[in-house]
Amino acid sequence: MSQRSNAPYSDFIHDNGITIEYEGHDIPKIGNIEPKQFDQPEKTKTGKLTQNGLFKKAVLDYKEGNREAEIVRVYEKLFPGIWSEKGFFLLIDYKYLSDGKRKVFRFILEETEFEYKNDHLTENKLKPRSRVIPTEIKKIVWERDKGKCVLCGATDELHFDHDLPFSKGGTSITVDNVKILCARHNLSKSDKIE
Numbered sequence: 001m002s003q004r005s006n007a008p009y010s011d012f013i014h015d016n017g018i019t020i021e022y023e024g025h026d027i028p029k030i031g032n033i034e035p036k037q038f039d040q041p042e043k044t045k046t047g048k049l050t051q052n053g054l055f056k057k058a059v060l061d062y063k064e065g066n067r068e069a070e071i072v073r074v075y076e077k078l079f080p081g082i083w084s085e086k087g088f089f090l091l092i093d094y095k096y097l098s099d100g101k102r103k104v105f106r107f108i109l110e111e112t113e114f115e116y117k118n119d120h121l122t123e124n125k126l127k128p129r130s131r132v133i134p135t136e137i138k139k140i141v142w143e144r145d146k147g148k149c150v151l152c153g154a155t156d157e158l159h160f161d162h163d164l165p166f167s168k169g170g171t172s173i174t175v176d177n178v179k180i181l182c183a184r185h186n187l188s189k190s191d192k193i194e
Protein backbone atom coordinates (compact mmCIF):
# COMPACT_ATOMS: atom_id res chain seq x y z
CA MET A 1 0.00 0.00 0.00
CA SER A 2 2.80 2.43 0.63
CA GLN A 3 4.80 1.82 -2.50
CA ARG A 4 3.80 5.29 -3.63
CA SER A 5 6.57 7.76 -3.05
CA ASN A 6 4.28 10.23 -1.30
CA ALA A 7 2.91 7.68 1.14
CA PRO A 8 2.00 9.75 4.20
CA TYR A 9 1.04 6.88 6.46
CA SER A 10 1.31 7.10 10.14
CA ASP A 11 1.53 3.60 11.48
CA PHE A 12 0.86 2.13 14.84
CA ILE A 13 2.07 -1.23 16.11
CA HIS A 14 -0.19 -3.16 18.47
CA ASP A 15 1.16 -4.63 21.70
CA ASN A 16 1.36 -8.14 20.23
CA GLY A 17 4.15 -6.87 17.98
CA ILE A 18 2.77 -8.30 14.74
CA THR A 19 -0.38 -6.27 14.07
CA ILE A 20 -0.07 -2.80 12.61
CA GLU A 21 -2.56 -0.09 11.79
CA TYR A 22 -2.06 2.12 8.77
CA GLU A 23 -3.97 5.22 7.89
CA GLY A 24 -5.78 5.34 4.55
CA HIS A 25 -5.33 7.74 1.65
CA ASP A 26 -6.41 11.39 1.57
CA ILE A 27 -8.18 12.92 -1.41
CA PRO A 28 -5.73 13.99 -4.12
CA LYS A 29 -4.16 17.41 -3.70
CA ILE A 30 -5.42 19.51 -6.58
CA GLY A 31 -4.99 23.28 -6.66
CA ASN A 32 -5.36 25.00 -3.33
CA ILE A 33 -7.35 22.39 -1.47
CA GLU A 34 -5.94 21.01 1.72
CA PRO A 35 -6.57 17.22 1.64
CA LYS A 36 -6.37 16.95 5.43
CA GLN A 37 -9.56 19.02 5.74
CA PHE A 38 -11.62 16.37 3.95
CA ASP A 39 -12.84 12.93 4.93
CA GLN A 40 -10.76 10.19 3.37
CA PRO A 41 -12.83 8.97 0.43
CA GLU A 42 -14.13 5.49 -0.33
CA LYS A 43 -15.02 6.46 -3.91
CA THR A 44 -13.85 8.99 -6.46
CA LYS A 45 -16.19 11.63 -7.88
CA THR A 46 -17.00 9.30 -10.75
CA GLY A 47 -17.96 6.52 -8.35
CA LYS A 48 -14.92 4.32 -8.75
CA LEU A 49 -13.46 2.75 -5.61
CA THR A 50 -10.35 4.48 -4.31
CA GLN A 51 -7.52 2.47 -2.74
CA ASN A 52 -9.41 2.93 0.55
CA GLY A 53 -12.57 1.55 -1.06
CA LEU A 54 -10.72 -1.42 -2.57
CA PHE A 55 -9.18 -2.29 0.79
CA LYS A 56 -12.52 -1.95 2.56
CA LYS A 57 -14.14 -4.27 0.00
CA ALA A 58 -11.31 -6.79 0.40
CA VAL A 59 -11.86 -6.80 4.18
CA LEU A 60 -15.63 -7.25 3.87
CA ASP A 61 -15.27 -10.05 1.31
CA TYR A 62 -12.69 -11.73 3.55
CA LYS A 63 -14.94 -11.46 6.62
CA GLU A 64 -17.86 -12.94 4.71
CA GLY A 65 -15.70 -15.88 3.73
CA ASN A 66 -15.69 -15.06 0.03
CA ARG A 67 -11.94 -14.76 -0.26
CA GLU A 68 -8.64 -15.12 1.54
CA ALA A 69 -7.27 -12.05 3.24
CA GLU A 70 -5.50 -9.70 0.85
CA ILE A 71 -1.72 -9.86 0.98
CA VAL A 72 -0.12 -6.45 1.24
CA ARG A 73 3.57 -5.77 0.89
CA VAL A 74 4.33 -2.77 3.08
CA TYR A 75 7.16 -0.32 2.50
CA GLU A 76 8.06 2.59 4.70
CA LYS A 77 10.10 5.66 4.04
CA LEU A 78 12.96 6.18 6.50
CA PHE A 79 14.55 9.21 4.88
CA PRO A 80 14.17 10.84 1.47
CA GLY A 81 15.16 8.14 -1.05
CA ILE A 82 15.62 5.46 1.61
CA TRP A 83 12.86 2.92 1.81
CA SER A 84 12.58 -0.11 3.98
CA GLU A 85 10.41 -3.09 3.20
CA LYS A 86 8.38 -3.86 6.27
CA GLY A 87 7.37 -7.26 4.93
CA PHE A 88 4.17 -9.06 4.00
CA PHE A 89 0.96 -8.50 5.88
CA LEU A 90 -2.59 -9.79 5.71
CA LEU A 91 -5.30 -7.15 5.51
CA ILE A 92 -7.72 -8.37 8.17
CA ASP A 93 -9.84 -5.39 9.24
CA TYR A 94 -10.54 -1.71 8.82
CA LYS A 95 -12.07 1.16 10.75
CA TYR A 96 -13.57 4.40 9.50
CA LEU A 97 -13.53 6.86 12.33
CA SER A 98 -13.17 10.49 13.27
CA ASP A 99 -9.71 11.75 14.15
CA GLY A 100 -11.33 14.79 15.74
CA LYS A 101 -11.53 16.86 12.56
CA ARG A 102 -12.52 14.45 9.81
CA LYS A 103 -13.11 10.78 9.06
CA VAL A 104 -10.13 8.59 8.27
CA PHE A 105 -9.65 4.96 7.36
CA ARG A 106 -7.45 2.80 9.53
CA PHE A 107 -6.41 -0.54 8.03
CA ILE A 108 -5.44 -3.38 10.32
CA LEU A 109 -2.68 -5.62 9.00
CA GLU A 110 -1.18 -8.69 10.56
CA GLU A 111 2.36 -9.69 9.77
CA THR A 112 2.79 -12.98 8.00
CA GLU A 113 5.73 -14.86 6.56
CA PHE A 114 5.73 -15.17 2.82
CA GLU A 115 8.53 -16.12 0.56
CA TYR A 116 9.01 -16.46 -3.16
CA LYS A 117 9.36 -20.02 -4.35
CA ASN A 118 9.69 -20.46 -8.11
CA ASP A 119 8.20 -17.00 -8.58
CA HIS A 120 5.17 -17.88 -6.49
CA LEU A 121 4.40 -16.19 -3.24
CA THR A 122 3.98 -18.88 -0.62
CA GLU A 123 3.00 -18.53 2.99
CA ASN A 124 5.60 -20.09 5.26
CA LYS A 125 3.62 -21.14 8.32
CA LEU A 126 6.64 -22.81 9.91
CA LYS A 127 8.78 -19.73 10.00
CA PRO A 128 8.44 -17.92 13.32
CA ARG A 129 7.01 -14.45 13.02
CA SER A 130 9.21 -11.66 14.19
CA ARG A 131 8.18 -8.49 15.88
CA VAL A 132 7.76 -5.48 13.65
CA ILE A 133 10.56 -2.93 14.07
CA PRO A 134 9.09 0.53 14.62
CA THR A 135 10.03 3.11 12.00
CA GLU A 136 11.49 5.49 14.59
CA ILE A 137 13.93 2.80 15.75
CA LYS A 138 14.95 2.05 12.16
CA LYS A 139 15.74 5.72 11.58
CA ILE A 140 18.01 5.90 14.62
CA VAL A 141 19.74 2.60 13.75
CA TRP A 142 20.22 3.71 10.13
CA GLU A 143 22.00 6.86 11.26
CA ARG A 144 24.01 5.09 13.98
CA ASP A 145 25.21 2.34 11.59
CA LYS A 146 25.71 4.90 8.79
CA GLY A 147 23.62 2.89 6.33
CA LYS A 148 26.14 0.03 6.18
CA CYS A 149 26.44 -3.59 7.26
CA VAL A 150 28.01 -3.42 10.73
CA LEU A 151 30.15 -6.50 9.98
CA CYS A 152 31.60 -5.79 6.54
CA GLY A 153 30.57 -2.25 5.57
CA ALA A 154 28.53 -3.35 2.54
CA THR A 155 25.98 -0.79 1.39
CA ASP A 156 23.77 -3.00 -0.78
CA GLU A 157 21.10 -5.58 0.06
CA LEU A 158 20.86 -4.33 3.60
CA HIS A 159 18.46 -5.59 6.24
CA PHE A 160 17.46 -4.54 9.70
CA ASP A 161 18.31 -7.42 11.95
CA HIS A 162 17.09 -7.85 15.50
CA ASP A 163 18.32 -10.52 17.84
CA LEU A 164 14.97 -10.98 19.47
CA PRO A 165 12.97 -14.01 18.34
CA PHE A 166 9.25 -13.35 18.55
CA SER A 167 8.80 -16.66 20.36
CA LYS A 168 10.78 -15.31 23.30
CA GLY A 169 8.34 -12.41 23.61
CA GLY A 170 8.38 -10.09 26.56
CA THR A 171 11.26 -7.86 25.59
CA SER A 172 10.55 -4.88 23.44
CA ILE A 173 12.53 -3.85 20.42
CA THR A 174 15.01 -1.13 21.22
CA VAL A 175 17.79 0.60 19.33
CA ASP A 176 20.27 -1.61 21.20
CA ASN A 177 19.01 -4.90 19.80
CA VAL A 178 18.64 -3.83 16.16
CA LYS A 179 21.50 -3.53 13.69
CA ILE A 180 22.07 -3.31 9.96
CA LEU A 181 23.40 -6.39 8.20
CA CYS A 182 23.94 -7.17 4.53
CA ALA A 183 22.26 -10.17 2.90
CA ARG A 184 25.40 -12.28 3.35
CA HIS A 185 25.49 -11.62 7.07
CA ASN A 186 21.79 -11.62 7.61
CA LEU A 187 20.82 -15.23 8.21
CA SER A 188 17.50 -14.64 9.88
CA LYS A 189 14.44 -12.91 8.54
CA SER A 190 14.35 -9.17 8.97
CA ASP A 191 13.19 -6.08 7.20
CA LYS A 192 14.82 -5.32 3.90
CA ILE A 193 16.01 -1.87 2.94
CA GLU A 194 15.34 -0.99 -0.68
Ligand SMILES: [Zn+2]
Binding pocket: 149, 150, 151, 152, 153, 154, 181, 182, 183, 184, 185
Ligand atom coordinates in the same frame (compact mmCIF):
# COMPACT_ATOMS: atom_id res chain seq x y z
ZN1 LIG B 1 28.01 -7.81 5.69
